[in-house]
Amino acid sequence: MAKQPIITVKNLVKNYGDFEAVKGISFEVYDGEIFGLLGPNGAGKTTTLEIIETLREKSAGEVTVDGLSIDHDADKIKQRIGVQLQSAGYYPNLNLSELIALFCGLYGIDKTANEMLEKVALVDKAKSKYKELSGGQKQRFSIATTLINNPKIIFLDEPTTGLDPQARRNLWDLIREIRDSGTTVVITTHYMDEAEELCDRVAFVDGGRIVGIDTPNHFIDKLIESGFERKKQVKLANLEDVFIDLTGKEWREG
Numbered sequence: 001m002a003k004q005p006i007i008t009v010k011n012l013v014k015n016y017g018d019f020e021a022v023k024g025i026s027f028e029v030y031d032g033e034i035f036g037l038l039g040p041n042g043a044g045k046t047t048t049l050e051i052i053e054t055l056r057e058k059s060a061g062e063v064t065v066d067g068l069s070i071d072h073d074a075d076k077i078k079q080r081i082g083v084q085l086q087s088a089g090y091y092p093n094l095n096l097s098e099l100i101a102l103f104c105g106l107y108g109i110d111k112t113a114n115e116m117l118e119k120v121a122l123v124d125k126a127k128s129k130y131k132e133l134s135g136g137q138k139q140r141f142s143i144a145t146t147l148i149n150n151p152k153i154i155f156l157d158e159p160t161t162g163l164d165p166q167a168r169r170n171l172w173d174l175i176r177e178i179r180d181s182g183t184t185v186v187i188t189t190h191y192m193d194e195a196e197e198l199c200d201r202v203a204f205v206d207g208g209r210i211v212g213i214d215t216p217n218h219f220i221d222k223l224i225e226s227g228f229e230r231k232k233q234v235k236l237a238n239l240e241d242v243f244i245d246l247t248g249k250e251w252r253e254g
């Protein structure tokens with residue numbers, strides 16, 4: 001079956017004053033995939049995501065999300081997407097159950113905190129405050145909050161930055177489960193191993209332009225076909241494999 005686009009971006013431009021941060025980019029995200037936006041600092045990834053999320057005004061171009069235009073249907077789009085909040089967005093004195101109840105109230109959705117915390121293996125932390133969680137637990141909690149309104153698409157901006165190898169791998173499993181349950185995932189990351197492992201397709205953004213879009217495998221195969229060889233002989237394992245071998249696969253932070 002042909003892949004159906006759930007997000008369509010056409011000739012998107014964003015200017016900050018005289019500076020053109022996004023220079024007319026076009027791409028599609030397919031329904032049900034994990035799509036990665038990759039690129040150096042300042043490439044325009046967050047700006048692009050925030051425009052799609054209807055949180056930032058564009059300067060020019062067209063964006064549709066689940067068939068709705070960001071120009072006319074921003075409110076409807078907001079109901080169909082989940083966006084990971086920065087930690088500053090959580091009330092510090094509420095525990096995880098209370099925070100979930102608050103979000104459910106805001107969305108007008110009847111769900112129990114346990115139901116949501118179960119999805120991200122945080123039921124035993126239901127009475128803890130957000131600030132008392134480890135880095136991995138904080139990320140898992142914020143992913144749970146993106147799922148409250150049964151979104152069709154979730155947006156995760158660098159979800160594994162600062163996490164240890166076990167917590168990262170664990171989060172990859174969680175993100176794959178979310179994709180397998182039918183939710184499209186759009187993610188940014190600076191970790192190429194993560195993009196290779198997790199993303200069905202990736203777009204490389206550089207200087208406000210898309211310089212390549214394909215599956216990780218195709219990108220790598222094309223590079224090898226072009227005659228590229230690594231300078232150093234590649235070993236069959238790396239230091240991260242040693243880390244996992246020595247310290248185990250289980251999560252440390254519950």
Ligand SMILES: Nc1ncnc2c1ncn2[C@@H]1O[C@H](COP(=O)(O)OP(=O)(O)OP(=O)(O)O)[C@@H](O)[C@H]1O
Pocket residue numbers: 016021039040041042043044045046047048
């Ligand atoms: N509110 C703003 N006002 C002015 N310039 C901005 C603003 N937000 C972003 N920029 C500039 O736009 C460019 C793109 O920024 P953006 O945050 O989208 O990049 P990014 O690819 O997400 O980078 P990173 O990987 O560092 O998060 C940068 O040069 C940045 O300085």
